[in-house]
Amino acid sequence: MSMGAYDEDEHERREKKNTTVETDFDDERTEYQGKLEYDSGDSAEALLDQFQRIKSS
Secondary structure, three states, X not given: OOOOOOOHXXXXXXXXXXXXXXXXXXXXXXXXXXXXXXXXXXXXXXXXXXXXXXXXX
16 A cells, blocks of 8 residues: 555544543542631732832832
């Protein structure tokens, strides 16, 4: 077979490979336990003032 010739077996092999879905992975969700806290920090005005100071530096 010459280079670039149509190979039906190769085409079918690639098509099968591309349409197969692997399900070997763990599809269960991980459950995290604990507590999440965040501090909103300064007021919007204080943050804008800080931004202006940084911007003008």
